[in-house]
Amino acid sequence: MSDLPAGVERHTFDGEERLATRGPPAYGEPTDGEWRAWDTGRSKVGAMLDRGLDTGLAADATVLYLGAAAGTTVSHVADMAGPTYAVEFAPRPARDLLDVAAERPNLFPLLKDAREPGTYAHAVEPVDVLVQDVATRGQADVALRNRRFLRDDGRLLLSVKARSEDVVAPPDEVFDRALATLREGYEVLATERLAPTHDDHLAVVAAPLSE
Amino acid sequence: MDGIDSSDRGWFEGIDRDDDEAATQAIRDGTADATADWPARAVESGFAADEGDYYDILHDATMAATRAAVQEYERSDDRQLQHSIRAMDDCERVANELAERVAEWAGTLVDDGGTGVGFCRDLADRDPAPAERRVVELARRVRDLDDEAAELRAGIERTAPEVAPNLSALAGPVLAARLVALAGGLETLARKPSGTVQVLGAEEALFAHLRGRAPSPKHGVIYTHEAVRNTHPDDRGSAARALAGKLSIAARADHYTGERRPELDEQLRERIATIRARRDDEAAEGAGSGAGGDGA
Numbered sequence: 001m002s003d004l005p006a007g008v009e010r011h012t013f014d015g016e017e018r019l020a021t022r023g024p025p026a027y028g029e030p031t032d033g034e035w036r037a038w039d040t041g042r043s044k045v046g047a048m049l050d051r052g053l054d055t056g057l058a059a060d061a062t063v064l065y066l067g068a069a070a071g072t073t074v075s076h077v078a079d080m081a082g083p084t085y086a087v088e089f090a091p092r093p094a095r096d097l098l099d100v101a102a103e104r105p106n107l108f109p110l111l112k113d114a115r116e117p118g119t120y121a122h123a124v125e126p127v128d129v130l131v132q133d134v135a136t137r138g139q140a141d142v143a144l145r146n147r148r149f150l151r152d153d154g155r156l157l158l159s160v161k162a163r164s165e166d167v168v169a170p171p172d173e174v175f176d177r178a179l180a181t182l183r184e185g186y187e188v189l190a191t192e193r194l195a196p197t198h199d200d201h202l203a204v205v206a207a208p209l210s211e
Numbered sequence: 212m213d214g215i216d217s218s219d220r221g222w223f224e225g226i227d228r229d230d231d232e233a234a235t236q237a238i239r240d241g242t243a244d245a246t247a248d249w250p251a252r253a254v255e256s257g258f259a260a261d262e263g264d265y266y267d268i269l270h271d272a273t274m275a276a277t278r279a280a281v282q283e284y285e286r287s288d289d290r291q292l293q294h295s296i297r298a299m300d301d302c303e304r305v306a307n308e309l310a311e312r313v314a315e316w317a318g319t320l321v322d323d324g325g326t327g328v329g330f331c332r333d334l335a336d337r338d339p340a341p342a343e344r345r346v347v348e349l350a351r352r353v354r355d356l357d358d359e360a361a362e363l364r365a366g367i368e369r370t371a372p373e374v375a376p377n378l379s380a381l382a383g384p385v386l387a388a389r390l391v392a393l394a395g396g397l398e399t400l401a402r403k404p405s406g407t408v409q410v411l412g413a414e415e416a417l418f419a420h421l422r423g424r425a426p427s428p429k430h431g432v433i434y435t436h437e438a439v440r441n442t443h444p445d446d447r448g449s450a451a452r453a454l455a456g457k458l459s460i461a462a463r464a465d466h467y468t469g470e471r472r473p474e475l476d477e478q479l480r481e482r483i484a485t486i487r488a489r490r491d492d493e494a495a496e497g498a499g500s501g502a503g504g505d506g507a
Contacts, residue, residue, distance in 0.1 A: 092285075094277060094280075095285070101274060101277075105266065107270075108269055109274065110276075111281060118242045121245060121246045122222045122242060122243035123241070123249070124246055126246055126248065149246050167418065167421060
């Protein structure tokens with residue numbers, strides 16, 4: 001177990017203790033003064049922090065977030081961390097991501113394909129934390145391709161979605177295969193199933209292997 | 212990273228810091244093989260005064276670039292077509308639902324009751340007695356929704372052939388629009404294998420099949436096509452497969468070249484004729500020898 005990083009606190013909303021960060025509300029979440037609730041049922045990074053995984057997220061950390069979608073999670077990450085690069089491939093959610101980013105000067109939205117890091121390497125600096133939550137086949141491969149952005153002492157926070165790899169195979173098999181691929185470039189530090197809030201998702205914390 | 216070559220440059224290198232358009236362009240179209248400490252490099256080269264200044268410029272540039280790319284996509288013709296077909300389906304569905312309510316209600320008030328959108332149109336033209344006012348007003352909403360659905364359909368029939376000429380010629384404009392909407396765009400449709408096109412709209416049956424609970428679906432929305440619907444049930448699987456094959460070729464031609472290929476229409480017609488002929492052959496055989504065909 002590790003403590004919550006600076007910028008993330010447990011606050012009580014409606015009599016229930018929940019994670020919260022400080023920033024402008026982004027999606028109708030409950031607020032407590034400047035603090036707004038971080039829904040761990042919707043956010044996999046939130047769930048990882050809630051379970052005490054050592055994520056490497058810190059106040060001055062630079063972050064590359066792949067699969068930012070509408071910006072629900074990345075808004076909280078940007079609230080607590082340093083410069084945050086948010087890559088999203090689909091235009092429709094990116095429209096909502098723009099609203100979230102407009103209020104956060106340290107959040108940089110990029111409409112790019114995470115499978116092609118060359119299309120954003122000209123804008124993204126080396127980062128301390130690489131967060132990946134993309135719904136595509138070959139998720140471990142995407143993590144390998146994006147390792148170039150991660151500093152030697154950086155952390156990968158990967159959430160593997162079993163259904164994106166194979167809709168019918170048992171999740172455990174899919175996770176084993178993904179982890180085997182991932183180990184070609186990373187040392188896996190911790191894994192955790194995120195059920196019941198995120199069925200069929202595996203949270204992985206990993207460190208890049210030196211080349 | 213050895214030195215600076217063309218493939219190893221930050222987005223800001225070679226542009227003026229006040230040139231917003233160039234910055235947007237650079238973020239959108241630029242590439243690099245490797246990352247680098249861009250903030251430090253931007254300060255070093257004099258592009259930005261300090262790191263904070265760099266991040267301010269980067270924020271503006273990434274916001275502008277992403278906004279431009281999102282807008283371009285959302286306003287594209289095939290995207291507008293998807294909204295049109297969904298809006299048309301919504302109008303029709305809501306009109307039918309409301310028409311049921313009107314029929315129920317009007318049946319209690321008028322002697323010559325009826326059902327459906329047609330009845331609502333009749334009712335809408337009447338001069339209502341005070342007690343009938345609300346139900347007649349509701350009937351007018353049904354009429355308006357039905358009119359709007361017709362307008363949307365007319366718009367789709369006009370624009371679908373421009374967006375996807377071959378697909379519209381083979382499938383008809385409305386089915387073409389529906390396929391584009393189900394796939395999420397003409398490009399995504401063009402990239403799908405024809406087996407996927409065949410079952411677009413039958414996802415529930417497909418996943419039941421993949422989980423081993425059901426036979427594979429023969430067709431999705433292409434069921435509404437004459438080539439499938441007017442083929443004998445035993446041959447519909449073949450007809451759907453043949454049609455889906457031609458439709459995916461059409462979608463690819465539309466997306467990648469945009470040129471009309473009239474030979475596709477003829478090929479489809481021949482293929483469907485061959486499939487239907489099987490049934491005739493079988494019938495003839497059965498009548499001649501008394502032995503059934505394969506009994507499928």
